[in-house]
Amino acid sequence: SSGSSQMKMKNFFLLFIFCHVSLSVKHSYTDFFTTSTGISNLPEFTIRLLIDDALAVYCDSNKTFEPQRDVEEKLFKGEPQLLEKYIQLCFERLPNFFKTTLNTLMKHLNQSGGVHVLQILLGCEWDENTGEVVGFLQYGYDGEDFILLNLNKLTWIPLKPQAVAVKQILDADEAIMKEFKVYLTEIYPEWLKLHLKYENNSSLRPVPPSVSLLQKTPSSPVSCHATGFYPDRVDMFWRKDGEEIHEDVDHGEILPNHDGTFQMRVDLNISSVKPEDWSRYDCVFQFSGSKDIITKLDKAEIRTNWGTRSEFRAAVIGVVVGLLLLSITGLFIWSNKKKMNGERQIRFHSFLENLFLSCRITHISFKSIHLKSVFILKE
Template sequence: MKKFFLLLLFCHVSSSVKHSLKYFLTASSGIPDFPEFMGWGLLDDTLAGYCDTNIKRVEPKQDWVKTYFDKDPQQLEWYTTECTKILPKAFKTRISSSMQQFNQSGGVHILQRINGCEWDEETGNVFGFMQYGYDGEDFLSLDLKTETWMALKPQANIIKLRWDADKLRMKHYENFFSQICPEWLKKYVDHGRSSLLRTERPSVSLLQKTPSSPVSCHATGFYPDRAMMFWRKDGEELDEDVDRGEILPNHDGTFQMRADLNISSVSPEDWRRYDCVFQFSGVKEDIIKRLDEAEIRTNRDHPRATLLPTVKLTDMKVPVIVPVIGVALVLIIVTGFMAYKKWKANRPPSPLENGTDLSTKLDPEA
């Protein structure tokens, strides 16, 4: 059943072309020398641009984004104003308001917002979304279908009632998510199509920390993220003794994933019966790595070597100030991303309408 579910999911993902424009916004208080506000823009889950209140500018992270802004400097100016002036002010006010609701007088606090839209190129359906998180937990979520806010914590009820009563604010959001965001998304996809719709095959390696550790089949550098990886024995996919990791982003816009095989009960003479398979959506030829001791990369002979590749968070401008604060902040940001993924599965659809207005604010309350 598990194998069937994975196959069904893989076929579903590869059967249509979906695009997304997402904005990840994070504000903090009580962290010295750390940006009070940071913003990431992602197109199809690839980092397109970044800004924060320390650098006071928008930094394109893809070549096609740079050329787009060269052709449309008005949009770059809009993003710069939003990120350096409007949104930092609004988020600072909201952190103070949230602290009051939780009866907090000080300390380190994080407010996040995840918003954007998704577009199914095949059906034309568009989905808009916006959700707030506070100190790593769900806080408020916008229901565009009912045009109301959902309080995800009791402390958010007062804010919900105030925002629900602001009809002008709600009208602005409805306009942004049904008209402006989809139009921008389509323009970005059209401009960056050669990059977004490219196919990059991964480098696949077998890795092992110690002779008793699981053997990790690791694929990195592939694009897009529609891929599967699994272990087989005698040509049959294995479910037991296999730990599949999630697809994770690399700093260069590509992706990585792994699948670990527990070999504690596998005799050396049976190794040749096992292989790792990487399947890529749209690519007929699988990448297969047979379980072979000669193919395994390990650091047990070179203790100082780095065994597994890592995602460089510093390339996304998430500096580690001190170990405790740095790790805590990254965990809070990741928690916010996971909250979005959890909410995304239950989001209601919004119809696509036409028209745009570049003069709008992403946050009307600012």
């Protein structure tokens, strides 16, 4: 019948859409560049290369160049010419260009001194199945979105009124825009594929997480926090009486650690949970090929920064966060991707909340902070 045929076509269409979406595998190559003025005792610039949101390479103005994973160690041994290109980019091309850009911004914003920070995100996203490549380049200035490059139209798009005058200057240098387009849509994708090739050939095995219950104050939500797991294909949720719950639950993003592993958290609002009902709740971490990790909601298991030594802990945490803020407030992550005039707009937002989650509890673990660059992504 006609109705039956239409239903079959509808089901086929939905199946086609589902298969198309599920088969899409995207990878990203992202450089985070930071330079500043008015801040002493810190590197003049830092660059972090992330492959699929995992830190792969770190370099700075102190001539530090550090592969962060075994994958990159093997890559640079097997591809020495790529290592030479990376070193040239880290210590010559990118710093020289972007330090000049910072001076240009300050000049046209009538800023002769003080503390100012320029952050640049540049890279590409490659769809493994379709071959589609999307390049992106965006500037953040003093912690806010500032301007981005539309690679299709080769023009700069202001994200703040103050960026309009700067746009005219940047638009005048068409050669630089064309060079960026070549790097972001041709060269970077090829480098990304090399990283992925060595990653696929490496012996990266699944790594289980460390799971903790964290709480800032007695009235705060209880965070179920898992860190140190690999890969990032995991699930974590709260249950009540063995059934997954969604009400009063806030799911955080899966975020990268500096060592190539990942972290995530799921918060449970306990304001309406009676003390006698706590035992009915548990947090479940599901990991492919592994047994579920179940953590009971138990006051004795919660790590807090309140209690007899809370003032001391708060003071220490305040110092840590203050140092991080002074060290260029470099805790920004690429997320909330939005289409804007045909290009991806990258939102800069502070990663401090997630740092707090790791550092604000009964002790501060510095093993997760790269001591040569205290403003590293996450922990």
